[in-house]
Every structure is written in C-alpha cells, then in structure tokens.
Amino acid sequence: MRLSYRLVNAALVLIAIVGMSFALYLEHVTGLEPCPLCIFQRLGLMAMGFIALIALIHNPASHAVKRVYAFLAGLGMLWSIGVAARQIWLQHLPADQVPSCGPGLNYLVDVLPMKEVLAEVLSGSGECAKIDWTFLGQPLSVWSCLFFSCLLIVCIWQMLRRYR
Template sequence: MRLSYRLVNALLVLATIVGMSFALYLEHVTGLEPCPLCIFQRLGLMAMGFIALIALIHNPASPAFKRVYAFLAGLGMLWSVSVAGRQIWLQHLPADQVPSCGPGLNYLVNVLPLKEVLSEVLTGSGECAKIDWTFLGQPLSVWSFVFFSFLLIVCIWQMLRRNT
C-alpha cells in the first residue's frame, strides 16, 4: 500500500493535534508548567503542522512544490528535535553545572529584542533542566525527542520519495 502525499500530510496534521493536545493536557490539567525550551519545541511542532495543513489543502501537482512543503515542515521538526536535544543535555548535566534559573519567557519577550530572547532561551536555564514528569523512567524531553525525530523522518521521507 502506497501512502498518498495528501494522506501523509493529514497524518502530520493529526500528529500535531495529538502532540499539542497532550502538551496542553499536561499544562492545564496536571499543572505541569512548560519551561521556555518546551514552548520553543511546541513552536516547531506547530510550524510543521501548519505547513502540512497548507500542503494538505493545496495538494500541489508539482513534485517541486511537494518537496518544498516537506522541506519546510522538516525544518520545523528539525528545530523541535534540536531544542529537545538541548533540553536532554541540560537535564543530564551535573547539578553544579546547571545554569541558574533566569526570568520567565513572558518577561524576556516584553523586555528584550527577539534575537536576545532566542539567545537567552536557547542557552537554557535551571528550570529547563528540572525533570517534573517521567514515563517508563524517561523524562518528557526524551519522549518529545523521539516523537519529533519520528516526525522529522516522515518529513524527510515525504521530501525524498517519488510522490503520488
């Protein structure tokens, strides 16, 4: 069975909805506050989902357009994979090497230019190294990394395959 280009984009949109629903469930139902790196991971997921939704609706006939959409969706996932990897690295630092907790993301956005906000957030802080939730012995950052990596592989496959 060959998966159509449109069906794969629909599945990517569905994966975005499921991922964001789970993130919002953890935040609003269980009370797990997202750290700045978690929020940046969500942005990559939403970017991928948005591009996949546009590709689903547009359903281009041109293989070049299909590859461009898959490439752009893949960039969103590459962003999320990278940020999740950074968070995993922070969580595995010895306690004395973890950066101190900085101000919250809302404060940074209100006070600093966007370039400095990105720089500040991506360097991480103590709150990003804290492990608040685990499943099967692994923190949420690891599960996010696995989920985003799978979606990145799907985007790369979508970009490189002979589209139908």
C-alpha cells in the same frame, strides 16, 4: 499500497494536533508548567503542522513543490529536535553546572529584543534542567525528541519518495 501525498499530510496535521493537545493537557490539567525550551519545542511542532496543513489544502501537482513543503515541515522538526536535545543535555548536567534559573519567557519577551530572547531561551536555564515528569524512566524531553525524530523521518520520506 502507496500512501497518497494528501493522506500523509493529513496524518501529520492530526499528529501535530494530538501532540499539542497532550502538551496542553500536561500544562492545564496536570499543572506541569512548560519551561521556555518546552515552549520552543511546541513552536516547531506547530510549524510542522501548519506547513502540512497548507500542503494538504494546496495539494500541489508539482513534485518540486511537494518536496519544498516536506522540507519546510522537516525544518520545524529539526528545530524541535535541536531544542529537545538541548534540554536533554541540560537535564544530564551535574547539579553544580546547571545554569541558574532566569526570568520567565513572558518577561523576556516584554523587555528584550527578539534576538536576545532567542539567545537567552536557547541557552537554557535551571528550570529547563528540572525533571518534573517521566514515563518508563525517561523524562518528557527524551520522549519529545523521539516523537519529533519520528515525524522528521516522515517528512524526509515525504521529501524523497517517488510520486506518480
């Protein structure tokens, strides 16, 4: 059985919605405040879902355009994986090497140019190294990185597979 291009994109959109719903559930129902790196991981997931939605609606006939959509969706996942990996690294630093907590993301966006906001957030802070939630002994950052990696594999497969 061959999975259709549209079906795979519909699945990616649905998975992005479920992933964002879970993140919002953790934030608004359980009270788990996202750190700036968590918010940036969400941006990559939303980008992948948005690109998959465009590909689903457009349903291009050109194989090259299908591959471009898959590539762009994969970039969103690479972004999220990179940010999650950075957070995992911060969480495994010895306590004396963890960066100090900085101002919140809203404050940074209000007072700094976007380039400096990106640099500040991606450098991480003490709040990003804190482990508030675990499942099977692993923090959320590890599960997020695994989740994003699986989605990246789907994007790569979508980009490299043969179309009829």
